[in-house]
Amino acid sequence: xxxxxxxxxxxxxxxxxxxxxxxxxxxxxxxxxxxxxxxxxxxxxxxxxxxxxxxxxxxxxxxxxxxxxxxxxxxxxxxxxxxxxxxxxxxxxxxxxxxxxxxxxxxxxxxxxxxxxxxxxxxxxxxxxxxxxxxxxxxxxxxxxxxxxxxxxxxxxxxxxxxxxxxxxxxxxxxxxxxxxxxxxxxxxxxxxxxxxxxxxxxxxxxxxxxxxxxxxxxxxxxxxxxxxxxxxxxxxxxxxxxxxxxxxxxxxxxxxxxxxxxxxxxxx
Amino acid sequence: xxxxxxxxxxxxxxxxxxxxxxxxxxxxxxxxxxxxxxxxxxxxxxxxxxxxxxxxxxxxxxxxxxxxxxxxxxxxxxxxxxxxxxxxxxxxxxxxxxxxxxxxxxxxxxxxxxxxxxxxxxxxxxxxxxxxxxxxxxxxxxxxxxxxxxxxxxxxxxxxxxxxxxxxxxxxxxxxxxxxxxxxxxxxxxxxxxxxxxxxxxxxxxxxxxxxxxxxxxxxxxxxxxxxxxxxxxxxxxxxxxxxxxxxxxxxxxxxxxxxxxxxxxxxxxxxxxxxxxxxxxxxxxxxxxxxxxxxxxxxxxxxxxxxxxxxxxxxxxxxxxxxxxxxxxxxxxxxxxxxxxxxxxxxxxxxxxxxxxxxxxxxxxxxxxxxxx
Ligand code: SF4
Ligand code: SF4
Numbered sequence: 001x002x003x004x005x006x007x008x009x010x011x012x013x014x015x016x017x018x019x020x021x022x023x024x025x026x027x028x029x030x031x032x033x034x035x036x037x038x039x040x041x042x043x044x045x046x047x048x049x050x051x052x053x054x055x056x057x058x059x060x061x062x063x064x065x066x067x068x069x070x071x072x073x074x075x076x077x078x079x080x081x082x083x084x085x086x087x088x089x090x091x092x093x094x095x096x097x098x099x100x101x102x103x104x105x106x107x108x109x110x111x112x113x114x115x116x117x118x119x120x121x122x123x124x125x126x127x128x129x130x131x132x133x134x135x136x137x138x139x140x141x142x143x144x145x146x147x148x149x150x151x152x153x154x155x156x157x158x159x160x161x162x163x164x165x166x167x168x169x170x171x172x173x174x175x176x177x178x179x180x181x182x183x184x185x186x187x188x189x190x191x192x193x194x195x196x197x198x199x200x201x202x203x204x205x206x207x208x209x210x211x212x213x214x215x216x217x218x219x220x221x222x223x224x225x226x227x228x229x230x231x232x233x234x235x236x237x238x239x240x241x242x243x244x245x246x247x248x249x250x251x252x253x254x255x256x257x258x259x260x261x262x263x264x265x266x267x268x269x
Numbered sequence: 270x271x272x273x274x275x276x277x278x279x280x281x282x283x284x285x286x287x288x289x290x291x292x293x294x295x296x297x298x299x300x301x302x303x304x305x306x307x308x309x310x311x312x313x314x315x316x317x318x319x320x321x322x323x324x325x326x327x328x329x330x331x332x333x334x335x336x337x338x339x340x341x342x343x344x345x346x347x348x349x350x351x352x353x354x355x356x357x358x359x360x361x362x363x364x365x366x367x368x369x370x371x372x373x374x375x376x377x378x379x380x381x382x383x384x385x386x387x388x389x390x391x392x393x394x395x396x397x398x399x400x401x402x403x404x405x406x407x408x409x410x411x412x413x414x415x416x417x418x419x420x421x422x423x424x425x426x427x428x429x430x431x432x433x434x435x436x437x438x439x440x441x442x443x444x445x446x447x448x449x450x451x452x453x454x455x456x457x458x459x460x461x462x463x464x465x466x467x468x469x470x471x472x473x474x475x476x477x478x479x480x481x482x483x484x485x486x487x488x489x490x491x492x493x494x495x496x497x498x499x500x501x502x503x504x505x506x507x508x509x510x511x512x513x514x515x516x517x518x519x520x521x522x523x524x525x526x527x528x529x530x531x532x533x534x535x536x537x538x539x540x541x542x543x544x545x546x547x548x549x550x551x552x553x554x555x556x557x558x559x560x561x562x563x564x565x566x567x568x569x570x571x572x573x574x575x576x577x578x579x580x581x582x583x584x585x586x587x588x589x590x591x592x593x594x595x596x597x598x599x600x601x602x603x604x605x606x607x608x609x610x611x612x613x614x615x616x617x618x619x620x621x622x623x624x625x626x627x628x629x630x631x632x633x634x635x636x637x638x639x640x641x642x643x
Contacts, residue, residue, distance in 0.1 A: 001406070002360055002371050002372075002373045003371055004372065005370065006370055007367075043362075043371075044555055044562070045362060045364050045369055045556075045563055046362065046555065046556030046563035047554055048552070048554045049552070049554070071581045072355055072581065084367050085367055086364070086368065086369035088362070088369070096642075132550055143548070150357070168582075184450070204276075225585060228530070228580055229580060229585065230576075230577065230578055230580050230585075231549065231579070232551050232552050232570075232578050233550075233552075235405075235406035236400075236404055236405065236406060236549050237400065237401060237548065237550070238551065238552075238570070239548060239549030239550060239570070239572065240549065240551070240570075240577060242572075242595070242599065242603070243606055244603055245602075245603040245606035247607070250404075260319050264520050266585050268585060268587065268588060268591035269522075269585070269586075269591075269595070
């Protein structure tokens with residue numbers, strides 16, 4: 001499978017080392033539909049290819065939006081792309097968030113750091129009203145206020161959803177919570193029969209949040225999380241993203257906690 | 270199915286008929302002190318009079334005076350090297366100013382025949398078919414290579430000490446689809462092959478061979494040879510109950526056996542390179558000096574390497590313990606859930622080619638024993 005050529009149309013630096021790119025297919029007929037939670041393989045010329053989830057609106061139809069943090073060769077090359085530069089795209093891959101299961105429910109979105117990227121796609125979708133949900137709460141934790149993604153937009157949306165922000169450290173004025181995200185999560189009242197939770201962030205953070213959720217009697221079948229592993233092909237052939245019996249690329253990246261709990265509990269799997 | 274007898278002196282006719290049908294014939298040859306697979310142009314290329322001795326971390330070819338062509342078990346390397354290439358160029362990319370294009374590399378795929386495929390290796394090929402050609406995505410490079418292979422299997426009558434196909438239900442007798450299946454028999458002064466066609470292409474080839482009819486004494490001698498092979502394996506040490514092994518390993522992610530094996534394992538990846546079903550690969554992207562031409566190459570990779578599981582922050586499987594556990598649990602347990610088959614065919618290559626003599630059948634038995642005592 002060969003990447004399609006896309007071009008950077010917009011580049012926005014979120015904070016140092018993290019950028020959001022809007023890319024559009026060079027051949028206009030390249031379809032760019034996707035389900036929130038899915039990812040593309042982005043190819044930086046001569047450097048390599050990495051999986052990056054879509055962070056834009058699935059209804060956009062105007063190319064893809066990806067948020068990239070530079071921490072390796074390939075992500076750095078991608079983050080360094082300028083408007084007008086070409087980028088290779090294969091995708092979309094994987095299973096996204098189970099939207100059908102959110103219908104009518106109280107939705108709890110829990111994001112940590114860059115984990116907000118695939119969850120923003122979900123929020124776009126839920127705010128668009130399909131499926132209709134009875135309540136939307138977003139808990140977002142990051143290291144510091146400057147490292148919060150999409151803050152202006154999230155705050156703008158907070159008229160239509162409940163937004164709870166939390167940072168590990170803050171200097172100066174910060175209206176949100178300070179400390180780990182499990183603090184505000186612990187305080188949130190949860191109707192265990194009518195809530196569905198979507199999590200994306202560092203594994204430790206998801207682990208602690210799941211503990212809080214299950215302690216509040218939320219069933220494991222109502223918890224969904226997005227996993228990350230090394231990935232070379234995204235088509236289930238390279239073997240890198242294996243996680244127990246699962247291939248993150250094709251069985252995930254979004255999993256129902258109930259189905260993967262035993263694997264989630266094994267270290268260095 | 271048609272079955273006949275082909276006298277050993279006519280093996281050359283079979284080889285030339287296959288070649289004249291336009292196939293490049295690959296088969297066993299002795300090279301660098303080992304039996305390996307390479308192109309065959311005449312019967313004298315075959316390892317006639319050679320056998321192999323295999324044990325944990327031990328391999329020697331040895332002369333025998335039987336005059337048999339196929340008196341070895343399995344070769345170094347496997348047919349995998351012709352289907353999932355060890356290294357191949359995937360695409361070429363060009364960039365000039367801000368224009369980029371990417372061209373898929375589709376190389377010529379020769380029509381090939383494999384001669385001397387063992388039953389375990391037929392199973393291994395079928396397993397790789399599931400991985401690469403029968404899932405949600407097709408690996409075109411593999412599928413194109415695999416498509417037209419003419420399979421000429423040879424039943425195994427000379428298993429090595431490392432073989433355990435009887436445990437994995439993959440041999441020694443061929444039971445999966447082939448084009449031709451043969452059994453080499455040396456009985457008193459007679460030396461012949463029982464040969465069966467299993468496909469239309471196989472029948473077309475049989476038509477062109479000097480065959481005689483299969484008599485009862487031939488079938489009997491064949492049956493005896495196969496029975497002896499089964500018996501040899503059953504009397505050996507490599508036995509475990511493969512039926513319950515998936516659940517066993519799923520229960521034993523915390524077994525102390527993983528710590529013990531990690532003390533010996535070098536994380537050298539030999540076992541994964543030798544294994545006929547191991548399919549992992551990685552990619553390398555390069556550019557030339559002008560920075561305008563880039564290439565992507567795919568090559569075999571191994572779950573024993575450090576960067577195999579690297580994600581930002583480090584390797585998920587940083588320890589040898591976690592890597593060996595991943596490898597063996599994948600082979601014998603998770604593979605079942607992924608592809609509805611075992612990932613191990615009992616060929617014994619990983620045992621032979623492990624420099625420190627780690628034997629997965631021993632490790633399974635160790636885990637089994639501890640599992641029972643707990
Ligand atoms: S795991 Fe070992 S015995 Fe099993 S198929 Fe692979 S190389 Fe052969
Ligand atoms: S088990 Fe043996 S062959 Fe495999 S990585 Fe360890 S030392 Fe190498």
